Amino acid sequence: MRRKIVEAVVVNKNSQKGVAQMYGFTEATVSHYVRAYKNEGNAGLTYKKRGRRLQSCTKLCLENEEKVRDVIEHHTPDQVGLECVLWTRKAVRQYISDTYGITYSVRDMGDVLKRWGFTPQKPMKVAILIWFSIGLRSITQPFKRKLSKKKPPYIGQMKWD
Incomplete structure (x- = not known):
């Protein structure tokens, strides 16, 4: 899902606000995904292990x-x-x-x-x-x-x- 959001913003040149509404995320979340992709590439989009x-x-x-x-x-x-x-x-x-x-x-x-x-x-x-x-x-x-x-x-x- 993160990859689709980043693709919609970076490759397809959609606005972050429009992509957030399209996928049901907040603008801050979309911005976070795009920033992680720009800083770390595909590795920034992987899910990190959570919990104890x-x-x-x-x-x-x-x-x-x-x-x-x-x-x-x-x-x-x-x-x-x-x-x-x-x-x-x-x-x-x-x-x-x-x-x-x-x-x-x-x-x-x-x-x-x-x-x-x-x-x-x-x-x-x-x-x-x-x-x-x-x-x-x-x-x-x-x-x-x-x-x-x-x-x-x-x-x-x-x-x-």
Whole structure:
């Protein structure tokens, strides 16, 4: 688009005001494009990278993030020494704190997990059975009755509680 604007002004000899109205830009913007073209040539018309740099505002370095993601994908929390079976925001937060000494709030941990591509999901039936078998909740008759009346609680392999 910048090239078309500059071409209309420089090559076709249209006025900057007319080109600005034709393309829906301000006169100052058109003037800026023409000046950049005259000073730097076609290089002045390229779009510059904007925004913050990748990894500029993260607590973990890229290498450690990869390690944590690998642990989440291939291990369960009890395999890495935590007291739970399913990965939750709190479990990931605890693992990072224990391993790297870096603390996140639970809210921030949810944002980090979302950025890494993890989403909250319901647990597999096997995970629920493991959860009960290690004694986090005992399977008793009153609990079975409560469970039969209602749907199971929304807990996930990546529960964001």
